[in-house]
Amino acid sequence: MKGSSIISWILVITSAISPIYTQYYSKTVPFVSNAEKVTNLxxxxxxxxxGKNPSAVLVAHGNITGNEKSAAPFSxxxxxxxPLTEGPEPTSExxxxxxxxxxxxxKSMPTLMAFFDFGFTKGEFNGSSISVFSRNPISETERELAVVGGRGKFRxxxxxxxxxxxxLNVTTEDAIVEYNATVIYY
Structure with missing residues (x-):
């Protein structure tokens, strides 16, 4: 019994002072690519x-008072x-x-934070998407959003x-927005 307890203590002490060679990442390798592509969408x-079948639905609203007349008051x-279409007409492909x-x-001007994934279902980019995460000051006629990622061909x-x-229909706040996106990917 005394011998097994000594061996147990030796194992505990050696494991406590032994260096541990684990890490949460693999060796960093420089990414070199001459295959960078640029596509304009x-x-x-x-x-x-x-209407009866809206494509944007209110899911939460803060308990505040103020600009309730707007379809999208603060919070x-x-x-x-x-839907994404080729042309501006709702009947477009x-x-x-x-x-x-x-x-x-x-609180001061109509601004949205956009968290969007644009999934393409036709053509060369079928099954691919781009992700946007950006501030969208909708009162400005022209504005920019950041493309921050993608999947499929836009990885x-x-x-x-x-x-x-x-x-823009100011009564219903339905809108059609034209997008010209420049996407850089590998």
């Missing part, structure tokens, strides 16, 4: 808050599943959809999407 985003959170959230994030994407409001 042009499409229209149809955001519909009205409103909307879930979206909007659907090339994908955008899913995500937008949050009314300003590791970065870039910028330039937006222009094509149509």
């Amino acid at each position: 042009h499409f229209f985003f149809h955001d519909t808050l009205s 409103s959170v909307y879930a979206i599943d909007d 659907v090339i994908g959809n955008v899913q995500g959230l937008w949050v009314s994030s300003s 590791m994407a970065k870039g910028v999407a330039k937006l222009k409001t094509y149509f």
Whole structure:
């Protein structure tokens, strides 16, 4: 019994003073690619808050008073599943959809925080998407959003999407927005 207890103590002491060679990452290898690609995308985003089948739906709203007359007062959170089309007409060919959230994030001017994934379902980029996470000052006719990632052919994407409001119904706040996105990926 005495011998096994000595061996146990020796094992405890040696394991306590032995260096541990584990790490949470693998060896860093420089990424070198001459295959950087740039693609310009042009499409229209149809955001519909009205009617029997809206594509943007209020899912949360802060308990505050103030600008309740607006469809998206400060602190409103909307879930979206909007169609992307080749042209501005609602009957234009659907090339994908955008899913995500937008949050009314300003007390002083209409500004949204956009958390979007633009999924393409037609053509060369079928099954691929770009991700946008950016501030969207919707009162400005033209604005930019940051492209921060993507999947499929747009894996590791970065870039910028330039937006222009094509149509806005001030009563229903339904909108059609033109997107010109420059996407850099590998």
